[in-house]
Amino acid sequence: MSKHRAAIVGAAETTLMGTVPTMSQLQLHCDAALNAIADAGLTPADIDGIACAEEMPWLVAKHLGITPVWVDGTDVGGCSYIMHLSHAAAAIAAGLCTTVLITHGESGRSQVGVGPLDMKWTDMHRQFELPYGVWGPPSLFTIPVLRFMQTYGLTEEQLAMVHVVQRQWAALNPRATLRDPIDVDGVLSSRMVCYPFRKLMCCLVTDGGGALVVTSADRAKDAPGRPVYLLGSAEALEMPMISQMEDFTSSKAFRVSASRAFERAGIGHRDVDHLMIYDAFAHLPIYGLEDLGFVRPGEAGAFIAEGHTAPGGELPTNTNGGGLCYMHSGRYGMYALQEGVRQLRGTAAAQVPDAQISVVHGVGGMFGAGATAVLTNQ
Amino acid sequence: MDGREVPVPTPETKHFWDGTARGELLLQRCDSCRAVYFPPRPFCPACASRTVSVFKASGRGQLHSYTISHRDVPGYKAPYAIAVVELEEGPRLMSNIVDCPQTPEALRLDMPLEATFRQISETIWLPQFRPAGARP
The missing domain is CATH 3.40.47.10 (Thiolase/Chalcone synthase)
Structure with a gap:
């Protein structure tokens, strides 16, 4: 057995x-x-x-x-x-x-x-959020980040660096949509969509x-x-309304799901060779790294900007280029799982050497749900 | 009226929308555990008690967070802020900030706000907020 x-x-x-x-x-x-x-x-x-x-x-x-x-x-x-x-x-x-x-x-x-039909349009959302000029995920998912920025000093440049780093991964992946090198200025000069989010801080469609x-x-x-x-997995729901998110600087669904998944898998953060954090928008890997416990609250912006999640970094993350640069059809979690599997089969375009444990973490709705899978080839 | 999204009240939320039509922002409080909550429902989300009361909120709150949309939608001309307001009584709700430039410089987190009500259909008045003391 x-x-x-x-x-x-x-x-x-x-x-x-x-x-x-x-x-x-x-x-x-x-x-x-x-x-x-x-x-x-x-x-x-x-x-x-x-x-x-x-x-x-x-x-x-x-x-x-x-x-x-x-x-x-x-x-x-x-x-x-x-x-x-x-x-x-x-x-x-x-x-x-x-x-x-x-x-x-x-x-x-x-x-x-x-x-x-769309799972996002619950009646409470239709009555109490949609009438305020809401037009889809970019106008909702972005709302908490100004509170995060004020609380922890996260900068627009650090948000832009999330895309820059993932473009480095995408450059290694022939199937990725956006592969040309880009710098912070390139991201910050893309058009404003929902302040402070510019086009390249939002996922592909x-x-x-x-x-x-x-x-x-x-x-x-x-x-x-x-x-x-x-090896282990867990899931959690918080709410289908971004306005009712308990803490605008941290996802409860992420914290609950990830802590249980790690516990069930019997692993610690140092055991993780490869990480996928669903990135519908540039702040998702930042919330994810903190809420999954890889860094302390407020540290993730600098952690990414310093290259720790980039090619050659200690925590290779979103190695297919992510929703920002690889592809994003709407519900991206399947592609995060596929990349986790490829890394553990040794067939990824940007292969992490000897990867044995991959953690795949997804979001549902606008911070409404979280799910975490710990995968291994051992 | 202009193709915009208009709330359709349900039996559980009708009192709220009746209140906004009168220029009142109504919240609910649990008679058992005293929790104040939003959105409306006929039971307490903190302790499950069905004994709850409706009361008129002060209409005062603070700007908790927001985004500034750069896309026009029916009823809204870009740029406009979609905001979350933290009410003095505790609950938060989505809203817009009116009578104020829609810029990061003018929209400061934690700025004091007060409720105002805008008619968007024959029967629905939408609660919005403006800087406290601002002239409409």
Whole structure:
């Protein structure tokens, strides 16, 4: 018996990413799913559990010819797939199913076949936030940062450095959208979107998808590729309204999720070889590094600006280029998981030498949800 | 009126929007644990008691944080601030800061604010805030 409960045995993104008007959102799910199932050396007939966001599980399952006996349609935004992974591991350990397919697909840029429903628009948001000139994540997610800047002295230059450093990673990744070198002035001269956030402090808006195949660690021994094991995971919700965030300088969902995931995995911060922190906006890695406990409150801006998360740094972070430079379809968490898996398989474009433990942390909504997965190849 | 988003009250929030139409900012307080809370609901989020009271808030608060949107949307001409106000009674709510330049220099965190009410439909008056003592 393996010491682990569950393993990722198939992982893939859509064949095309970026601007993909030739695929609907549903097809992005299915294209990624077929790639991931093939990567696992399986066929859809081997899948007996399904989890997805954006689309309803029954549609994705039926389209792929799967009759799942375990279903998870959790959709709390971009970290949903990290939750799916956690739930799938528990379901497999409980004997509810043997092999779970997790899919993401989002026609974020081309808006092909996108439904009208969106998890963000709860009634309390519609009554008490939307009427104030709100027009989407850039006008909401950015609101807490001025309080953070006043509290800790974080500067606009440090916010810009988050993009600069991730561009360094993206330069190493042929699939990344933004690869040309850029400096702080380049970021600070991009147009203002929602003060103090300029265009290059906001994520890309692209089309794409990704999928994972998860099974028991014992079954994973038969997989063609190197299994990536789930060492520990956790999740938390805070609120679906940014105005009701308890502390504008720290995410409760991040703190609760990450501390439990580290505890369950039995690891400390020094054990982490590679880190992914969902970066919908430039302040996310800053809140993330602090709330996950890698640095003390107020230190993350300088930590990133000094190069500790950059290529060659002690804590390689967002090594695919992140949502700022790699791609961001809307719910980016799947791409963070994919990069964690690639690093542990040794197949990343910007490979971290001998990476054994990768932590993947996601956000959902506007600091509304957090989910953390600790992955290992050992 | 102009394509902007207009709140649709529910049974649990109707008293709040009836209040803003009268120029009153209404909050709720738990009769058991005395917690003051927002947004409206007929039970206390701190202790789950269903015995709660509606009361009129002072309308005074402080600017907790904000962003300045540089995109026009129906009812709003850029640049305009989307702000979170911390009320004197404790709860925070989203709002706009009016009668004030929409600039980082004019919009200082923790500046004292007072509520004002703007009619945006036949029945809905939106609570907004202006610098305390500012002339409309």
